Amino acid sequence: MRRLWLLFAQAVTVVLALYFVYSAMRPDWPGLPGLGPRAPSLPAAGAARSALLNNAAPSPGSYRAAAAQAMPAVVNVLTTKAPRRKHPLTRDPFFKKFFGDRDRDGDEDDQSSLGSGVIVSPQGYILTNNHVVDAADEIQVVLADGRKAAAKVVGTDPETDLAVIKVDLDKLPVIVLGHAEQAKVGDVVLAIGNPFGVGQTVTMGIISALGRNNLHINNFENFIQTDAAINFGNSGGALIDTSGNLLGINSAIYSQTGGSVGIGFAIPVSTAKNVMDAIITSGHVVRGWIGVESQEITPELADSFGLKVQSGAIIAGVVRNGPADQGGMKPGDILLSVEGKTVNDTNDMLNLIAQLPPGEKATMRVLRKSRETDLAITVGKRPVSR
Numbered sequence: 001m002r003r004l005w006l007l008f009a010q011a012v013t014v015v016l017a018l019y020f021v022y023s024a025m026r027p028d029w030p031g032l033p034g035l036g037p038r039a040p041s042l043p044a045a046g047a048a049r050s051a052l053l054n055n056a057a058p059s060p061g062s063y064r065a066a067a068a069q070a071m072p073a074v075v076n077v078l079t080t081k082a083p084r085r086k087h088p089l090t091r092d093p094f095f096k097k098f099f100g101d102r103d104r105d106g107d108e109d110d111q112s113s114l115g116s117g118v119i120v121s122p123q124g125y126i127l128t129n130n131h132v133v134d135a136a137d138e139i140q141v142v143l144a145d146g147r148k149a150a151a152k153v154v155g156t157d158p159e160t161d162l163a164v165i166k167v168d169l170d171k172l173p174v175i176v177l178g179h180a181e182q183a184k185v186g187d188v189v190l191a192i193g194n195p196f197g198v199g200q201t202v203t204m205g206i207i208s209a210l211g212r213n214n215l216h217i218n219n220f221e222n223f224i225q226t227d228a229a230i231n232f233g234n235s236g237g238a239l240i241d242t243s244g245n246l247l248g249i250n251s252a253i254y255s256q257t258g259g260s261v262g263i264g265f266a267i268p269v270s271t272a273k274n275v276m277d278a279i280i281t282s283g284h285v286v287r288g289w290i291g292v293e294s295q296e297i298t299p300e301l302a303d304s305f306g307l308k309v310q311s312g313a314i315i316a317g318v319v320r321n322g323p324a325d326q327g328g329m330k331p332g333d334i335l336l337s338v339e340g341k342t343v344n345d346t347n348d349m350l351n352l353i354a355q356l357p358p359g360e361k362a363t364m365r366v367l368r369k370s371r372e373t374d375l376a377i378t379v380g381k382r383p384v385s386r
Helices: 002-025 042-054 064-073 093-099 269-282 299-305 346-354
Strands: 074-081 111-119 125-129 138-142 148-150 152-157 162-166 188-193 201-212 223-226 238-240 246-253 264-268 292-295 313-318 334-338 361-368 371-378
Touching: 064 074, 064 188, 064 238, 074 125, 111 188, 111 246, 125 246, 125 269, 152 269, 162 269, 188 246, 223 246, 246 269, 264 269, 292 346, 313 346, 334 346
Parallel strands: none
Antiparallel strands: 074 111, 074 138, 111 125, 125 162, 138 148, 152 162, 188 201, 188 238, 201 223, 223 264, 238 246, 246 264, 292 313, 313 334, 334 361, 361 371
C-alpha cells in the first residue's frame, strides 16, 4: 500500500511539472481551477510596452517640450486695407487699351496680408512687427486653439520695426520672456510662425551671429542672426530657446529669391520689451536726440586724423540751432564717449544718445584738433520717424 501511494505522489508531481512547463511555453492555454492566475499573455505584455513607449520621455535631440510651451502663445495676424478709389486715368479708353480693365467697379481690390505675433501679457498685448500692421484698416488675430478676435493697434515704433496690438480675450496663453543677452553663437533656436499662410510651423536652427547692425533695415539695429527657416508670414513670430522662452521677434531675411536661404534676423527680446513697455505706458517711444549726422571712421580717415584707435564717430554735420549746435559741437569733431560710455561706431553713438532722457544735460567727449574736450549738451527729443 505504501509503495502504491509513493507511485501516486510521484505521478502527480510529474503531471504538475509538465503542466507548469507547458503553460510557460503556451501562455494562452487556460489555467486549472484553484491554481491562481496564470502569467500574462504576450499580447497583454505587448500592449503594456506600447503604453510605456507612448508616455516615454523625448528622445535625445527632440525639442517638442519647448515647442509645446511656446506654440500656443504665437498667433496669426491677418490684416486688410480698405479699397481706394482708382485714378481717373484708369477709366480712359486709351489707358485701358494697354493696361486692361481688371476692376469694373472703379475701386481697387482689398489688400490682405499675413504675419505672426506673440502674446506677451494676460491682458491681451501682442508683440509683432510694424510692417505687419502698418496702414492696416482691419486686424484679425487667430490663436493656435482656433479662437479669432479683432485687434487694435496700441502703438508702433517704425525705427525698430516693432508694434504692439491688443485683443480682448480671456484665458490667453502667454509666452515666457527669455534672456537674449545670455544667448551665444551656436545655441539651438526654434522659429515659430505662419509661413506663406500654410499654418503654424516650427523650424530649427542655431544662432549664427549676435549684434548684427548696419543692415539698413531699421534705424536701430541689434539683430540676432539665425539659420532657422524664416519665410513670408513668419514676420512678428517668435524665436525661442530650447526651453521655450522668447529670445526675439522674427523680423527680416536676406534673400535674392524671396524664400529662406538661411539668413534670418530677429529683434532681441530685450529691445522688444523696452519698446513694448514704452508703447503701453505712453503710446509711443521717446528717445534722445542731439541733431547730428555721423560718419564711420575708416582706416584712411583714422590716418588723416592721426587717431591711434579706430573707434568713435565722426560728426559730419550739425543741425543748426539743434542741441549739439547749442552745446558747442562742430562738424569734424570725433565723438568718443557719451556719459562716460565709449562710442565704438556710429551705431553705438545712435543707441547711446537714444537712451538719454530728453531735457536733461549729458556730457559728451569729443576729439577736436588732437585735443579731447567735454561738452555739456541738453538732449532733445528725437523726431518721430515716418
